Amino acid sequence: MIKACVIGYPIKHSRSPLIHNHWLRELGIHGSYERREVPPNALEDFLTHLPVEGLVGCNVTLPHKETACRYIAHLDDRARLTGSINTVYLRQGETWATSTDGEGFAENILWRMPGYRFGGNTATVLGAGGSSRAIIDELLRRGMRQIFLANRTMEKAEAIAGVFGRDVVPLPLSDLDTCFPETNLLVNTTSAGIANDARLHVPFARLHKGAIVADVNYVPLITPFLCDAQACGYPVVTGLGMLLHQAVTGFSLWFGQRPKVTEDLHTMIARDINPGYQP
Template identity: 45%
Template sequence: MSIVRKAAITGWPVAHSRSPMVHGYWLKKYGLEGEYGRQAVDPDLAEKFYSDFSGSGLVGCNVTVPHKEIAAAACDELDDAAAAMGAANTLWLDGTGKLCGANTDGIGFLGNLDQLAPGWDSDAGTAIVLGAGGAARAIVWSLLSRNFKSVHIFNRTVSKAIALKEEFGTRTIAHPWDKLVDYLGQADLLVNTTSLGMTGKAALELDLSDLPKSALVTDIVYVPLKTDLLQQAEARGNRTVDGLGMLLHQAVPGFERWFGIRPEVDENLRSLILSDLEQDG
């Protein structure tokens, strides 16, 4: 009798995570005898949980807030992205019992654009990134990996943008938020990594008048699926990509590690998650 491989989303809280729906869809699609559940990890117990991960009964897990840094610190090996960011969102035990960690947020961001806007990075010139949090860090890293010539980071607290710039070096430039109007005209890519525009949050309130029509606009927010930023960009003729695919593509590497098959982000999966989002809305 074969042992059922089990993985889970871990964090605090995890009740509303859609990861079990994503991985459950793939397990069913590929006919695999695996399980993917939810495991709430109390912040006071997080360090012990990840340090003793081999005793959890899981072959691996996803990690959500606020445990990504603690999880990375507990790993024996990290991929380049997780090492650069000091944060891991995907863990697995290798054949020797070592705990390995990856940060797949950047992979998810790139995979989404590759799928929905093929050739988007063929002229990797100037990117403008709004925000300087954890998601921005992953996205800046991923843009530099695709050889963008310059990545301009705009944040209301400029010290956070400066800290990111210092991490990533000369191709990144930090700016205060109010300087955005001076640089929008140079953009080949505009990315919103903030929560502005999300349902229940303040609006982004951005004037795109100076943005070149050739620029691609994307938003990591996916509730609502089509944010005001994307609606405004679409109305003026810019290509746009919504944020849902980033959630789906970042899940691919973990599933492959735990269950041995590289899954596809297909239209049926996207429709399943969209339907669930609409029910919540």
């Protein structure tokens, strides 16, 4: 029996077991994937004893994505550049870790908007936390020409721009008018309106008419931000597909087969979020 899990604190909200156990069943793999609640003071012990626990690896979620980096023997270049991890796996008994959030975001855009080209285009990313860093890294790897990075706390946007260089331009959230006319991919990575009551005020009327609008949040499936974008006529991409696509690499590292993200899986998780969901 091959065993993996997701760790976080708290962890009972995680939908990752639904995703991985669906793939285990579908592919006929004798394995299991469960939730493990790991408080911050137990994180080091857990990550340095994965083989003792009988685990081949784990996903890492809030609040451990950044601190977990300290307890991993080898970080790949994505993890080093973003300073955050979500996937841990074993190689010759040693821990390795990566971040698959950026890949999950980009693959979801291509899943929902086939034919979209990252190369040579301009994105605006709202928010300068962990998911923002992972997405910026991935967009640059895929050839995005320029990324405007808007955040409430300017210093955080400046720090990220400092890591990625001149292709990333930091600006205040109040200054979106300047970059919107040339933005053809707009991404919300803030938790405004999700983790708190604050709703982002976004000048959609200034946004390039051919732009795609995406959110990394997925509860509710159509977030207040996506609702505003739809009302202004923009095609939207929800964050649920990112959650599904970011899980693919972890599954293949642990269980040895690359699973597929399907509409059936999407519908199953969407109904777990909103029982009345209709595809």
